[in-house]
Amino acid sequence: MTTTNATQAPIAQHAGNQGAASLTQAPHVLHNHRLKHTHATAHVPNRAAHYDTSLSIPVRKYLQTYGLTPPRVESYEVQKKRCLGQLAQKTTDIEKFLYLSTLRYNNVHLFYRLLTDQFSDLAPLVYTPTVGEACQRWSEIYQQPEGMYLSFEDKGHLSSIIQNWPQTNVEITVVTDGSRILGLGDLGIGGMGISIGKLALYTGCAGIRPEVTLPLTVDLGTSNKTLREDPLYMGSRRDKVTAEEEKDFLDELMRALKERWPDIVIQFEDWKNPFPSLERYRQDYAMFNDDIQGTGAVIMGGIIGAVKQSGVAPRDQRAVFFGSGSAGVGVAKQIVEYFMHEGLTEEEAKSCFWLVDSKGLVTQDRGDKLAEHKIYFSRTDNHGQQFKTLDEVIEYVKPTILMGLSTIGGAFTPEILRKMAAWNERPIIFPLSNPSSKSECTFEEAINYTDGRALFASGSPFQPYAFKDKMYHPGQGNNMYVFPGIGLGTILCKAVQVTQGMIYASGEALPTMITEEEKQLALLYPAITRIRDVSARVALYVIRAAQKDNVDRLHYLREMSDEALEAWIKSKMYDPHRETKELESEVREIVDDLVASKL
Numbered sequence: 001m002t003t004t005n006a007t008q009a010p011i012a013q014h015a016g017n018q019g020a021a022s023l024t025q026a027p028h029v030l031h032n033h034r035l036k037h038t039h040a041t042a043h044v045p046n047r048a049a050h051y052d053t054s055l056s057i058p059v060r061k062y063l064q065t066y067g068l069t070p071p072r073v074e075s076y077e078v079q080k081k082r083c084l085g086q087l088a089q090k091t092t093d094i095e096k097f098l099y100l101s102t103l104r105y106n107n108v109h110l111f112y113r114l115l116t117d118q119f120s121d122l123a124p125l126v127y128t129p130t131v132g133e134a135c136q137r138w139s140e141i142y143q144q145p146e147g148m149y150l151s152f153e154d155k156g157h158l159s160s161i162i163q164n165w166p167q168t169n170v171e172i173t174v175v176t177d178g179s180r181i182l183g184l185g186d187l188g189i190g191g192m193g194i195s196i197g198k199l200a201l202y203t204g205c206a207g208i209r210p211e212v213t214l215p216l217t218v219d220l221g222t223s224n225k226t227l228r229e230d231p232l233y234m235g236s237r238r239d240k241v242t243a244e245e246e247k248d249f250l251d252e253l254m255r256a257l258k259e260r261w262p263d264i265v266i267q268f269e270d271w272k273n274p275f276p277s278l279e280r281y282r283q284d285y286a287m288f289n290d291d292i293q294g295t296g297a298v299i300m301g302g303i304i305g306a307v308k309q310s311g312v313a314p315r316d317q318r319a320v321f322f323g324s325g326s327a328g329v330g331v332a333k334q335i336v337e338y339f340m341h342e343g344l345t346e347e348e349a350k351s352c353f354w355l356v357d358s359k360g361l362v363t364q365d366r367g368d369k370l371a372e373h374k375i376y377f378s379r380t381d382n383h384g385q386q387f388k389t390l391d392e393v394i395e396y397v398k399p400t401i402l403m404g405l406s407t408i409g410g411a412f413t414p415e416i417l418r419k420m421a422a423w424n425e426r427p428i429i430f431p432l433s434n435p436s437s438k439s440e441c442t443f444e445e446a447i448n449y450t451d452g453r454a455l456f457a458s459g460s461p462f463q464p465y466a467f468k469d470k471m472y473h474p475g476q477g478n479n480m481y482v483f484p485g486i487g488l489g490t491i492l493c494k495a496v497q498v499t500q501g502m503i504y505a506s507g508e509a510l511p512t513m514i515t516e517e518e519k520q521l522a523l524l525y526p527a528i529t530r531i532r533d534v535s536a537r538v539a540l541y542v543i544r545a546a547q548k549d550n551v552d553r554l555h556y557l558r559e560m561s562d563e564a565l566e567a568w569i570k571s572k573m574y575d576p577h578r579e580t581k582e583l584e585s586e587v588r589e590i591v592d593d594l595v596a597s598k599l
């Protein structure tokens with residue numbers, strides 16, 4: 001046995017050392033194999049959390065970290081003051097992003113304490129919009145491993161490579177190939193930023209433990225020539241693999257993930273053409289596509305309130321979608337389902353939508369071969385007329401709803417916004433493209449050019465805006481309101497699939513969280529500061545839908561009342577504030593036991 005300096009130090013001299021007396025009598029070397037709370041950072045199974053400066057002296061001694069951190073035992077308030085002070089000294093958002101990444105790596109619980117406490121300020125730095133720039137500059141700003149990279153060249157060996165992931169338990173992964181990151185195009189392995197960012201929100205919003213999350217990026221080549229020629233680029237130099245090659249690779253990947261972690265939930269994120277993989281895997285895996293389904297659900301959740309406030313019945317709504325990709329079609333289909341719940345037939349509901357892509361209005365007789373996912377919404381009532389620009393389309397349709405999922409920043413011009421205001425008492429205007437630079441208009445523009453009458457939600461965050469002596473508050477129609485709860489609900493009830501019913505339910509949950517005060521302010525989404533409660537509610541709805549669809553496996557949850565189930569969900573959520581306290585009491589209990597056994 002060796003003697004540590006720590007145990008020889010006069011414990012009683014230190015502040016915050018209640019219970020120290022028992023430690024003075026404890027054996028010199030204590031092994032921490034009994035600890036449940038040996039939490040790692042998201043990636044490296046080191047003891048970073050054991051260096052938290054809020055840990056008491058006896059606990060530091062037990063953990064053998066005594067002397068390795070400055071002597072003072074700090075409150076969270078002091079830790080927060082220091083961190084926010086350091087953050088404030090960073091002059092650019094990317095520096096702030098890096099500071100926060102390093103903090104997460106070095107002290108995961110402190111990072112999540114800060115994120116949950118200061119969510120409105122910090123989420124835009126950890127996630128959209130800053131994560132967009134981080135992905136663009138990933139190979140330049142790279143600092144530490146925080147996820148898994150699997151290459152096309154690894155095909156045939158994925159199962160054994162996945163064994164390298166140091167955490168034994170993984171409950172959820174976000175997987176991207178980086179081929180369509182936000183509205184920024186193909187960023188290759190830079191997509192890792194988005195997997196990490198989404199999973200940070202899984203933990204921050206839905207309380208999924210950080211060490212059971214796996215950020216995953218597959219390097220299937222990149223169509224981005226600039227990246228391929230960049231000497232710093234950290235991915236392969238190959239061009240994008242073919243769709244057939246991608247399919248074979250993904251088949252192997254999905255099998256390998258499930259083989260190692262049979263209950264894993266898999267979220268696909270930011271793939272250029274994600275429809276085939278969703279169709280291929282949705283039955284056999286607990287998987288969903290965030291851009292098609294998460295976005296569909298979150299926008300449906302906002303539209304429910306917007307349609308009510310507009311005073312226009314669903315059957316009289318006329319929705320122009322600028323952008324007909326994964327998100328555009330996902331959102332339109334989800335709203336069709338909502339309109340059907342409101343009594344419309346599928347044909348009636350579908351006829352409320354006009355989709356626009358880079359070639360103009362999507363019609364059946366446009367003369368080009370429409371991508372599979374656009375056919376459902378292609379118009380047949382255009383009498384041979386074609387409409388090339390957004391201007392032409394909106395003049396033709398005179399919409400009540402204008403959705404932007406086009407990646408074209410500024411596409412909703414002042415003229416278009418003015419027209420929306422002229423045709424509608426409460427025009428519904430949702431510029432949903434990310435990041436902020438790709439937003440089809442800003443909040444300020446929407447308010448200015450509609451004389452404050454727009455019912456507004458954007459993908460990226462905007463600040464409240466004062467107009468004619470009145471304060472206006474933007475809604476953020478971002479899938480972050482639902483994906484954390486979808487994942488949490490799926491994990492907790494051990495669902496074997498993420499059904500369409502579960503997706504629909506996640507969107508339905510959102511309006512139930514809007515307070516009376518928020519309704520008075522015409523807000524379409526609950527305040528983001530309540531995101532943990534919102535995610536718990538989403539998880540409740542998702543679990544109920546899983547039960548209805550018979551895909552849940554934790555059947556005793558079926559017997560619980562909604563109140564009891566929601567409370568149970570909350571009790572399962574990781575709470576970074578509780579974490580260090582639990583470590584403290586666990587260590588103290590062990591030490592007391594050990595001391596007692598020596599008496």
Ligand SMILES: NC(=O)c1ccc[n+]([C@@H]2O[C@H](COP(=O)([O-])OP(=O)(O)OC[C@H]3O[C@@H](n4cnc5c(N)ncnc54)[C@H](O)[C@@H]3O)[C@@H](O)[C@H]2O)c1
Nearest residue numbers: 182183295323324325326327357358406433434459478479
């Ligand atoms: N708010 C959210 O939660 C959320 C969720 C998912 C996606 N998005 C955003 O939506 C945007 C699109 O994502 P996606 O997955 O659908 O991408 P995508 O590549 O599948 O689709 C983009 C669509 O925009 C159209 N488009 C491109 N240039 C155009 C032009 N000049 N004129 C008209 N249409 C044009 C394309 O034809 C295509 O239909 C991205 O900016 C993404 O960040 C937002």
Ligand SMILES: O=C(O)C[C@H](O)C(=O)O
Nearest residue numbers: 128182270291434478479
């Ligand atoms: O990542 C986001 O902020 C939302 C969405 O998934 C997107 O692709 O834009």
Ligand SMILES: [Mg+2]
Nearest residue numbers: 182269270291
């Ligand atoms: Mg996305």
